[in-house]
Amino acid sequence: MSASNSDPVVVGVDGSDCALGAVRWAARTAVLRGAPLQVVSAMSSGWDLGRAGIVSIDQQSFRDAGDAAVARAASIAVAEAAPHHLDVETSVVSPGPVAALRRRARHAQLLAVGTRGLGTFERTLLGSVSTALARRPLCPLAVVPQPGRPASDRLPVLVGLDGSPGSERALDVAIEEAARRGVGLVALRAWGEPAPGLRESQMTEHTHRLLGDTLVGYGEKYPGVPITRIVTGDDPAQRLLRESARAQLLVLGSHRRGGRDGFGSVSRTVLHATEIPLIILDRR
Known part of the structure; x- marks a missing residue:
């Protein structure tokens, strides 16, 4: 890629x-x-x-x-x-x-x-x-973003995932960036509101499985990149911004949800509030 x-x-x-x-x-x-x-x-x-x-x-x-x-x-x-x-x-x-x-x-x-x-x-x-x-x-x-205190080059790369094709490509880009920098990867997936009939614990377990399926094979392909998984029911944009305080780079994928241009609410919120470099992918 x-x-x-x-x-x-x-x-x-x-x-x-x-x-x-x-x-x-x-x-x-x-x-x-x-x-x-x-x-x-x-x-x-x-x-x-x-x-x-x-x-x-x-x-x-x-x-x-x-x-x-x-x-x-x-x-x-x-x-x-x-x-x-x-x-x-x-x-x-x-x-x-x-x-x-x-x-x-x-x-x-x-x-x-x-x-x-x-x-x-x-x-x-x-x-x-x-x-x-x-x-x-x-x-x-x-x-x-506006220069402030530079992030340590030993901090990990953070990627936001939502199961869309755009976020799968974001994972590819993010783990390549982590490999280049010799740092770890933090993969975050938020499940948002619980599905009807499911408790929060069930949603968390289900989302863990989805995230695990997404990450299959990446550990073998990038053995030098430790991967940390985060599953949360928090608002995805706000949780990404919180986690970005412990990262050097954030990667998000473009997708069709949230508008014809693929510029969804998560990307928009993070773009205007991030304090670390953000990569937004082109839509393919």
């Missing part, structure tokens, strides 16, 4: 501290994957305000700011990757970030963005870039 190493890890930047946090994470991840890194800066050429008209951006100022942003990001990426070699390509492009990053995602093995950036005015009009990309990811999307 691994992507070709020739496919790049792509990261979007705008000069903000949060974007540079995404660059650092993307650089380390590219090294782990043996992949090149593409650093992309993009911004709309203007904002359509309807009857108020169109507010244009000075194109040369945009180009100068973009050049400065990608140059700084590339320098940070190389330093973060050291002592390993990392091939870094930079681009300053138009149109806006969502369209530009979607285009790059078609040929990427992973796309990384921060949760917040520069330009409150643009976000108010166009919405969060990370949220827009998460609704219809064209490749696995890593959303890296």
Whole structure:
């Protein structure tokens, strides 16, 4: 299930501290994957305000700011990757970030963005870039939150499972990430409300069996990755967020429940509240 190493890890930047946090994470991840890194800066050429008209951006100022942003990001990426070699390509492009990053995602093995950036005015009009990309990811999307206390690189990878095809793929991706990092995997499945006629203890037992069936064969395929199982009747998004305090990375699958775009309530809640990097998978 691994992507070709020739496919790049792509990261979007705008000069903000949060974007540079995404660059650092993307650089380390590219090294782990043996992949090149593409650093992309993009911004709309203007904002359509309807009857108020169109507010244009000075194109040369945009180009100068973009050049400065990608140059700084590339320098940070190389330093973060050291002592390993990392091939870094930079681009300053138009149109806006969502369209530009979607285009790059078609040929990427992973796309990384921060949760917040520069330009409150643009976000108010166009919405969060990370949220827009998460609704219809064209490749696995890593959303890296505002830098805070860095998570230990010895913490496990956490994956949320719900029995859907998307979550089965999330398990594949999560355990590969754990193997690359030399850490364990925590697999969480929540059963929510008890089925009619079943007690909580019965639901817990039933969900344990389902989770066990899902994990069959993974211990043999990844003998170096210890797997911890969590079964809960808690709200899945809230329990994932609690468990993420003891993890370095969270992986969720896209699925058709919760909307045509596969962006369900769990993904939405976790995206806006996570304090660790989150990978949301493209729907296949």
